Amino acid sequence: MITHDTLKKIDTHWAVLAVGNEKFRQSILQFSKSKLVENAVGEQLALHLDDSFNDEDALRRLAMAYEMVAIEGMHDFINHTDNDELQDQFLAGSRRAFEIYRVLEFPENDELKFIFHLLHLSALAYCGDCWTDLKHIYDDYSDKIDNLLPDKITEWDQRILFNLFDCWVSLFRKNSWQDLTNITTAITVLRDEQDQYENDYLKTDSNNESQAKSMRLMSLYHWAKATELLSLYTLQGEPADIKSQLDRHFKLAVKISGDAGDAQLEILLRWMHASAEQMVNGSIWWIARTINSKATRFITNLANQAKPLLELLPPQKIAVKELGLLDPAKTAVVVDMPTSGGKTLLAQFKILQAVNNFGETKGWIAYIAPTKALVAQITRRLRKDFSPIGIKVEKLSGAIEIDVLEEDLLSDAESFDILVATPEKMQLVLRNHKIDRPLSLLVMDEAHNIEDESRGLRIELLLATVKQHYQAKANFLLLMPYVENAKTLSRWLAHDRDAGLAISLSTSPWQPNERIIGMIKKQVSGSDWTINYQTLVTSPDTIHLKGNHQIGETRPIPVSQSSANLSKIVAGCAKVFANRGTSIVVAKTKPNAWSLARVLSDNMDDLENIPPQILLVQNYLKAEVSPEFELIKMLNKGIGIHHGDLSDEIKALMEWLVEEGTLKILCATTTIAQGINFPVSSIFLQSYKISVDAKYSRNMSHREFWNLAGRAGRVRQDNIGVVGIACDTPEKERELIEYVKESTGDLTSRLIAILKLLEERGKLNDLESMMYAPQWEDFRCYIAHLLNEKKELQATLNEMDQMLSNTFGYSELKSINPRQSEQLLDATKKYTESIAKNMGNVARADMTGFSVESVRNASKEIDQLEYKLITSDWMPDSLFGSSESKLPDLFSVMFKIEQLNFTPDEEQGRRKSRIADIAQAWIRGETIQDIAISFFDGSGSDEISKVYKTIYGKLANGGTWGLSALSRISGIDFDTLSDEQKRQLNLMPAMLYHGVKSEESVLMRMNSVPRSFAEKLGSKFKQEVENRNVVTARQYLRGLVDSDWNTATSHSQYLSGKDCKKVWQILSGEAED
Amino acid sequence: MSEILPAGKANYQETHNGMCIQGISYSEEDLNQSAQVVANICFDTRGQEDFENYILSLSDTGFSPIKTILPKIRDWQVGEGFAEAYLTAHFSCDFPWSNNRDLKNPNSSLTGADMVGFHQGEFAFGEVKTSNEQRYPPQVTSKKGDGLNAQLKKLCHDHDGRWLLVQYLFHRVKGTIEYKKACIAYLKNNHNFYVFGVLVRDVDIKINDWDYLKKHLEVHGETRVSLVALYLPKNDGIQKLHAAVLSKEAKS
Incomplete structure (x- = not known):
């Protein structure tokens, strides 16, 4: 697999060192990145680079050097030798070579050269786990590809070659089931045409030439057969011995072309062979072999969708194949994966495994998502994928009570296999034992919310509850982005020391796409103003292009420079970038979101043709809200709104419009960072601070920021995601520069964070009375629950240490700060003793989700x-x-x-x-x-x-x-x-x-x-x-x-x-x- | 019988626009001495067998078997073998992969160079033309598409084509010190390579053979392109060499 280490290692390979010293190579890489950015967003962003390096020849040499690194390991990769190091070298070299080759000029005037070039580039991308980046290259050249008409070519070898090119474009793109099905047809047609064209092609004066041409054809025939086999496998997962069959045909094709001295064909075939190998490795069929028959049906279903899912994203592949996601001995798996890395599919595999293990006891799976919108989104996705194979999915409403209809649902063993809910709701279900069936698996999405100030403790205690009551049988799957201590978390949740598994891929080199993250500010020139963009050095890495770049033209929003405030600046950025795909503008507050939408609305034209999707949403808004609702007119311009003071339905419809590609700009608040599942092209933030209330704001946590920034750029579409944060004072600029540099760090328990705060304020000795503060509310509820379960004070006190150890915070505290853990234990015991005086209230608290104090107060x-x-x-x-x-x-x-x-x-x-x-x-x-x-x-x-x-x-x-x-x-x-x-x-x-x-x-x-x-x-x-x-x-x-x-x-x-x-x-x- | 090609007699030598040009002539005796060396380069005893197996392998592809026969060795192949032997012996070139020449397609625009190897620690690429045409320069030097001028121009200036040859060679000799050295030199500067253009003739010795190339070929660097004309005995030198090489084939 490709890791930062393998990438670093190949930088010291003799071929790479031969190109020049590190400084020189850095200049080359910087040059290649600037070309990439320019190609992608040159229309929106005028680059003014500090470094004027532009040596195309050096660029080419560095690409060759990395390719040399790759081909040194190619044999080991194709033949699965024991030499893992060389195999990794092959993958890493391919990746680096692709990153440079992609910015080099395409030979557009020579069709044959074009074909070879594109196939070579595709192979490098594929082998370098960058196939998602290929999509935009294919988009850029779609006209050229479509205009290559194999049917018009009569020269037989070229006719085959052009047809095979078409087939491989379909294999690399995997756009539709039909495209792939057409491959078999295309190869069959070639076989039928052999009689018609072959004799003419082979007719020459020279036996030698005829011989050489024969060899070229034989090589192409083997390639055609391999292509057909690969397409069948991609679609149906058969034949099962695909790798050995591919090996046979590719090796013959390579050998024959080599013997014929046809260097170009031979080299290409070697790359195609490696790509085919990689394609099989990533195929959902290859992965499915490790699960069960239900998984095969699930995958058949995915493969047959309108937009077929036939291949796993690189991090998914690594998680399943190399890091043991589906190892049945691992009872707690924590997956730390970049945003848009495809966590849900991993959860689905794990769910299939759990469903398979239900056996005779009718088990169930809890799927927890942080917001109502995400609960709805996940339910839709799971239902769509699972209902065809008979797995039932239900969701619970966001209300923190279980109504009678939900009671009916929960008590009916036949009604669902998977239950999706928010943490608060699931907590009620689990604490009150509402489901009389064994919990097999708990999936927690966006589990980094454990550190959230207002909900973190609740989420941690929910997990502790499951550990307390269901651990013997329930497994855990936590999904989260950018968490460095995933291992600690998995160890906490696991049944025993060896049963935890952390899959850490957030900081792996694979990202859905490249990104530029920068500061946006106003540049004043006389009475005019422009928007200046400066990329920043970030952790994790993003593209940094030193210089002052300009977004759009002068006065992107036609106001005087004195009126060009932060709102106008971000609105201007969104307006410029909206032509490239949906842009999200993140406002500090909900009223700000509206006012940004108004600024944009005043400065943008109505869409030429309003798409039917927008018309539908407009009609919905007229019926459900009001025909005068301001959003309706904004939608005419492709502008949407998304924030907490809108109904869940409106938010879901806004998200749908983005998914459908019909919205140009979505004006939102920071709540959108919370696990939206729709990638956008660019994101502009008014600030990286979140308003807590009218007076106070806080910095977005780094994890929140990266979770949001990670949405910029679309997998398979844009190769560059653009993120901009507005600044209007030198102080804010300095702060921002430091902010994006800091790493996301470890996930910490709120329990520890609260204790740390008390310690800083010197209040730790008074923990017993401090425990009545609002921030301890969830903890107190948990204690009431433990007491209510035990029913008896002494037994509760006796087991308190053990029960508290089920929480992440206390278990960590015991090893890092034993004294504090004892203080916490003492205070907790005292609190328990105090509430035990009225067990009726304790029971009522547990039943309602109220704290004992709230129950008392309400009574x-x-x-x-x-x-x-x-x-x-x-x-x-x-x-x-x-x-x-x-x-x-x-x-x-x-x-x-x-x-x-x-x-x-x-x-x-x-x-x-x-x-x-x-x-x-x-x-x-x-x-x-x-x-x-x-x-x-x-x-x-x-x-x-x-x-x-x-x-x-x-x-x-x-x-x-x-x-x-x-x-x-x-x-x-x-x-x-x-x-x-x-x-x-x-x-x-x-x-x-x-x-x-x-x-x-x-x-x-x-x-x-x-x-x-x-x-x-x-x-x-x-x-x-x-x-x-x-x-x-x-x-x-x-x-x-x-x-x-x-x-x-x-x-x-x-x-x-x-x-x-x-x-x-x-x-x-x-x-x- | 010598295993090294005789040096022949130097007839002319000059440099022109960075190209080193020379003409060498051979006697009949020289030819006889050369036959075994050239035969070693030209013949591939496995060729026929492999070719038949390739045809049989098509049954797995769904395509019909191809009906062709393995041809006999041709003049141009003998010429290439002679050229390679010459460059190896007298320019200290090393062409580690020159088998199966008999299967090569002489006209395909997709093929690489006639020779790919090393010279003075760098890559060496060579093209060979054999001609008994009584014209100076012969048309094989000027022909569009696959004339010597076009081929050498491609070697000098087509980065991508050259890179294919570098890879092609790598798959055959990877890991050797010689390859690594040449590759490092090439990656430092992709003008660090040598090009050889060889003409095999059995006509009068005239430097005019190079007139077209002298006028049209633009080289990639000073003293990095060598043009060598090898003059076999007049009128039937090529045929004689051919016959001599074939006689060796029977013995090998």
């Missing part, structure tokens, strides 16, 4: 109400529909529970009746526009943002959790309730979460039906289907025909039945008909 507040809450007060009809509703009072209780996070700055939301009124309007089905007008005095973007903020920021989170918890704390005796009452009570939070007023509508919403149509479709569903649950609702929706959708949308003037169905398909991940 006290409820007791202070002027009346006693009775069962009927909790029924949805009463709570959401009656003028006697107790909802305002319940909100007043919730406002006093800090854990629910009704932040005090919410002046409007603090008014209890107002938020209760909004909740009622939301459930009644009032439109977002109506709610905005009624409660926020307008329906502009700001007001609509406020509505979403109230609904998704307050009602859907704290509101649903609070109501659900309060209903359990309020003293109702659940045992006396009828089944129907229990059902209604348990449904109430889900109605609030989804903004609908019936069980059937909730089922529709759980299956991604837009809210405006959920009631109508829900009541139709109720009439037509007796057994109603999440799964039958989805089946029902799948079975609806166009006329059904038309009926459901008949009241909407904006969204037709067909459109509504399409939106549902996008949001639910259902395949199109």
